[in-house]
Amino acid sequence: MTTYVARRLLQTVGLLFLLSVILFALVNLAPGGPLAGQGQSRHIDPEKVELLKRQFGLDKPLPTQYLIWLIGNDWMKVDIDGDGVAEGYGTRKGVLRGDFGFSFRTRKPVLEEIGGRLPNTIYLMTVTMLAAILIAIPIGILSAMRQYSAFDITVTTFSFAGQAIPEFWLGLLLILIFYAWLKNPVTGDSLLPSGGMTSVGAVGFDLGDRVVHLILPVATGGLGWIAWYSRFLRSSMLDVIHQDYLRTARAKGLPNRLVIYKHALRNALIPLITLLALDLPYIFSGAIFVEILFSWPGMGRLYYQAALQRDYPVLLAVLIIGAAFIILSNLLADLLYAYLDPRVRYDQS
Amino acid sequence: MNSNLAAFPTDETRPSAVTAGTSSLGAAVWKRFRKHPGAIGGSIVLALLVLLIAFAPLSPYDPELSSMEVRYQPPSAQHIMGTDALGRDLFTRILYGGRISLTVGILVVVISLALGVPVGALAGYYGGRIESLLMRITDTFLSLPPFLVLILLSAILREVELPIFERNNVLTIAFVIGILSWMTFARIVRATILTLRELDFVTATRALGGSDLRIIVTHILPNSIGPIIVEATLELGYAIIEESGLSFLGFGIQQPTPSWGNLLSNAQDHLTKYPWLAIFPGLMIFLTIISVNYIGDGLRDAFDPYKVLEKVGE
Numbered sequence: 001m002t003t004y005v006a007r008r009l010l011q012t013v014g015l016l017f018l019l020s021v022i023l024f025a026l027v028n029l030a031p032g033g034p035l036a037g038q039g040q041s042r043h044i045d046p047e048k049v050e051l052l053k054r055q056f057g058l059d060k061p062l063p064t065q066y067l068i069w070l071i072g073n074d075w076m077k078v079d080i081d082g083d084g085v086a087e088g089y090g091t092r093k094g095v096l097r098g099d100f101g102f103s104f105r106t107r108k109p110v111l112e113e114i115g116g117r118l119p120n121t122i123y124l125m126t127v128t129m130l131a132a133i134l135i136a137i138p139i140g141i142l143s144a145m146r147q148y149s150a151f152d153i154t155v156t157t158f159s160f161a162g163q164a165i166p167e168f169w170l171g172l173l174l175i176l177i178f179y180a181w182l183k184n185p186v187t188g189d190s191l192l193p194s195g196g197m198t199s200v201g202a203v204g205f206d207l208g209d210r211v212v213h214l215i216l217p218v219a220t221g222g223l224g225w226i227a228w229y230s231r232f233l234r235s236s237m238l239d240v241i242h243q244d245y246l247r248t249a250r251a252k253g254l255p256n257r258l259v260i261y262k263h264a265l266r267n268a269l270i271p272l273i274t275l276l277a278l279d280l281p282y283i284f285s286g287a288i289f290v291e292i293l294f295s296w297p298g299m300g301r302l303y304y305q306a307a308l309q310r311d312y313p314v315l316l317a318v319l320i321i322g323a324a325f326i327i328l329s330n331l332l333a334d335l336l337y338a339y340l341d342p343r344v345r346y347d348q349s
Numbered sequence: 350m351n352s353n354l355a356a357f358p359t360d361e362t363r364p365s366a367v368t369a370g371t372s373s374l375g376a377a378v379w380k381r382f383r384k385h386p387g388a389i390g391g392s393i394v395l396a397l398l399v400l401l402i403a404f405a406p407l408s409p410y411d412p413e414l415s416s417m418e419v420r421y422q423p424p425s426a427q428h429i430m431g432t433d434a435l436g437r438d439l440f441t442r443i444l445y446g447g448r449i450s451l452t453v454g455i456l457v458v459v460i461s462l463a464l465g466v467p468v469g470a471l472a473g474y475y476g477g478r479i480e481s482l483l484m485r486i487t488d489t490f491l492s493l494p495p496f497l498v499l500i501l502l503s504a505i506l507r508e509v510e511l512p513i514f515e516r517n518n519v520l521t522i523a524f525v526i527g528i529l530s531w532m533t534f535a536r537i538v539r540a541t542i543l544t545l546r547e548l549d550f551v552t553a554t555r556a557l558g559g560s561d562l563r564i565i566v567t568h569i570l571p572n573s574i575g576p577i578i579v580e581a582t583l584e585l586g587y588a589i590i591e592e593s594g595l596s597f598l599g600f601g602i603q604q605p606t607p608s609w610g611n612l613l614s615n616a617q618d619h620l621t622k623y624p625w626l627a628i629f630p631g632l633m634i635f636l637t638i639i640s641v642n643y644i645g646d647g648l649r650d651a652f653d654p655y656k657v658l659e660k661v662g663e
Contacts, residue, residue, distance in 0.1 A: 019492055022489070023493075161639060164635055166590050166634055168594060169630075169634060169635065285495050285497055288598075303497060304500070307500050307504045307600065319501065
């Protein structure tokens with residue numbers, strides 16, 4: 001098992017390296033190069049562009065630029081004032097030492113930008129996933145227990161609908177209903193806020209205020225997952241229910257509750273947990289729409305703003321983090337599967 | 350997804366049956382497909398949508414001509430879905446937008462089939478180094494953060510002036526989505542070929558002097574047609590959602606050309622005042638996707654007779 005994990009981690013490093021080369025090339029091969037999107041400086045005079053290029057090291061060949069991005073330039077002479085003569089050592093430490101450079105947009109370190117946003121995205125994702133799972137599991141069990149009942153048919157229909165609703169439309173509809181149309185009967189204000197993590201001007205930690213601000217984003221981001229997981233658990237339960245060992249459990253006189261919740265559910269949850277790990281990246285990228293619609297200060301919105309203004313250092317950093325996230329989620333899914341299902345073994349090779 | 354593959358070969362899809370005549374496969378699939386109420390409902394709704402979209406030019410209104418005296422009209426007998434900020438009939442714009450969205454969807458399916466099927470076929474048939482190289486490439490593409498890379502590519506291409514890929518036109522968007530969507534096809538085709546390449550009928554064809562290309566195209570690929578068709582149907586839905594999402598964010602189809610996504614994007618500004626602008630374009634996306642998903646579900650059951658038997662047996 002340890003060998004297996006070590007081998008997988010090594011593959012992960014290799015794949016990440018490859019992806020970083022591809023993504024770096026993509027971003028830097030963009031027409032006009034990284035400086036083209038420098039906001040108002042579109043009509044900047046050519047001499048100044050050359051100066052900036054030398055200062056940012058953009059005059060160097062692409063492989064060198066990649067190397068600097070990866071390991072920094074504090075070991076080599078660089079042209080600090082852009083006059084064409086390399087005079088001092090650089091200050092960049094490189095991605096490997098946690099330096100993703102500076103945002104073109106805010107001039108702040110990329111890591112600082114991301115550090116301010118990542119916790120908000122993780123917060124939203126965690127609540128969304130927990131809510132989705134907690135709602136989907138009982139629905140899935142009930143529909144499997146009462147297959148083809150009115151409840152099951154309703155749930156199946158709704159889950160088809162839930163999977164077909166695009167998040168950006170669902171979000172708009174929810175804002176329309178709960179912000180614009182429905183009013184709080186006491187205060188006459190909107191029933192739910194349409195954006196932000198907390199009320200403007202809120203002081204300190206107010207749980208009620210936080211929860212109120214979570215409802216619409218979580219509903220928007222979570223509905224599709226509720227639909228998907230309840231449908232998945234339903235069929236996973238149905239698979240398990242028809243296995244021989246469940247018949248044995250029933251035959252030896254175990255009460256139905258115990259058969260369902262102890263024997264069937266446990267085994268039906270294994271593929272669901274694996275699936276959850278595999279879905280993490282999709283929840284991450286789905287967060288873009290939720291964060292934009294509900295002005296949630298997270299990674300998705302950061303990426304969107306960076307893409308609009310061609311803030312390449314930020315784009316690249318988010319992409320690399322996203323890719324690492326995907327690869328690690330895949331690894332996590334495999335390990336969870338091996339851990340939860342003893343029949344799966346990785347001894348071979 | 351891979352569980353579909355376990356069901357081959359069956360009476361209808363057994364190699365000999367396929368090579369004897371594809372019509373028997375089609376007939377058997379259709380027989381099972383029409384017993385799936387969701388799939389039939391989905392097909393009817395989708396057919397109606399396609400008809401409406403096809404006859405869009407019959408609308409008395411021009412999709413791009415503005416008439417400022419009828420701005421922001423709520424739905425009425427003249428304008429059943431109301432009018433937009435420039436007084437254009439929303440229903441007409443939605444129909445024209447549907448042409449764009451559906452075209453992108455179909456092109457994406459074609460592009461990802463054209464990339465994924467050969468990759469999967471070569472990897473599965475030849476094995477060895479070719480296989481590990483091709484599957485590494487597939488895994489690399491699968492590790493790219495979904496949607497984020499889509500945004501990046503569209504943002505880059507939005508700035509370029511290329512001969513056919515004009516600034517984010519239909520072809521550009523379809524190309525960008527397609528190049529990031531072929532991997533599932535490659536995996537499906539590889540998996541089916543792995544199970545088929547050692548079977549007797551393949552060996553027999555090879556002994557008779559059949560070339561590799563002939564074996565792959567006429568003997569092996571027809572046997573993976575079921576999962577490919579199912580996946581292609583679902584891909585059509587994903588592609589439409591992705592195009593709408595991109596256009597919604599402003600990285601997809603650009604105004605004044607309407608697409609379902611950019612119509613929704615415009616509606617955001619005055620959501621509370623003119624809600625119909627947000628409701629109808631999204632409703633069209635929703636109806637299309639749910640129909641396509643039901644059709645995909647019906648096709649999966651139809652191509653996978655074991656699953657149907659299981660359902661009946663339950």
